[in-house]
Amino acid sequence: MILQILAKHWWLQVLRGVVALAFAAVAFLMPAFTFTVLVMTIGVFLLADGLLATWAGLHLRGEDDDWWVATLEGLLGVGLGIAILAKPEISASLLVTFIALWCLVTGAFEIILAFRIRHEIENEWQLMLAGGLSVMLGVLMMVQPRIGFISIAWLIGFYALFFGLLMVGLGLKLRRRLKA
Numbered sequence: 001m002i003l004q005i006l007a008k009h010w011w012l013q014v015l016r017g018v019v020a021l022a023f024a025a026v027a028f029l030m031p032a033f034t035f036t037v038l039v040m041t042i043g044v045f046l047l048a049d050g051l052l053a054t055w056a057g058l059h060l061r062g063e064d065d066d067w068w069v070a071t072l073e074g075l076l077g078v079g080l081g082i083a084i085l086a087k088p089e090i091s092a093s094l095l096v097t098f099i100a101l102w103c104l105v106t107g108a109f110e111i112i113l114a115f116r117i118r119h120e121i122e123n124e125w126q127l128m129l130a131g132g133l134s135v136m137l138g139v140l141m142m143v144q145p146r147i148g149f150i151s152i153a154w155l156i157g158f159y160a161l162f163f164g165l166l167m168v169g170l171g172l173k174l175r176r177r178l179k180a
Contacts, residue, residue, distance in 0.1 A: 002064050002113075003120035007178040012056045013171030019048050020164030027157030038153060039095060043084035045160070046102060050077020053106075066116070073109040076102060096152065100141035103159070107134025121177065130166040133159060 006013070023045045054074025060067035080102050084095070110131030114124045137159045141152075 002060070002066075003117050003174075003177070005060055005063050006117070007174040009056060009059060010171045010174035010178060012052055013167050013174060015171075016049055016052050017164040017167030017169075017171060019045065019052070020160040020167060024157045024160035024164060027153045027160060031153040031157075039084055039088045042095070042099065042156070043081045043088070045081070046077045046084065047081025050074045050079070050081055053077060069109055069112065073106050076105055096141045096145045099156065100138045100145075103134045103138030103141070107131040107136075107138060110134060121173070123173070126166045126170045126173070130163050130170075133162050133166075 023041065026041055051074065054071055054077075057067055057069070057071030057074050060070060080098050084098065108131065110127055112131075114128035114131060117127075118124045137155060140155070
């Protein structure tokens with residue numbers, strides 16, 4: 001059931017991937033941005049991804065009992081995005097903590113969803129790998145909160161690159177499933 005719903009809205013996964021890829025390009029091409037610009041970029045990314053995930057979760061309401069998981073993931077992103085945009089002078093360690101928490105929670109939700117759809121779709125590894133990357137980046141940032149500014153930009157850029165590619169791949173796979 002959930003696979004049909006995800007397939008119906010396949011383009012949301014692709015859009016999330018494209019947003020992540022655009023963010024990765026910014027992180028790689030301009031790592032020396034001032035800290036404020038990086039903070040604002042991260043805030044916009046978290047807000048945009050959170051809005052898309054919330055919208056997807058709300059569309060599951062009434063069609064799936066666990067719609068609240070995707071909605072909660074999205075609301076977390078929205079809340080963190082707004083918090084970062086409201087206080088761009090946020091300290092580096094607090095920013096790392098916010099991002100690490102977001103990565104840990106969204107990664108866990110993505111892994112749970114991959115397990116839920118594993119009987120309905122082949123190669124659900126893409127969503128599970130995206131979740132695993134999120135969790136790994138979250139753990140790394142919790143263990144090493146004082147890594148440098150450019151290191152943060154590059155780590156987040158690599159995360160966004162791989163997450164974006166995996167989400168685009170998942171969305172295209174769901175689209176093929178819908179057409180089948």
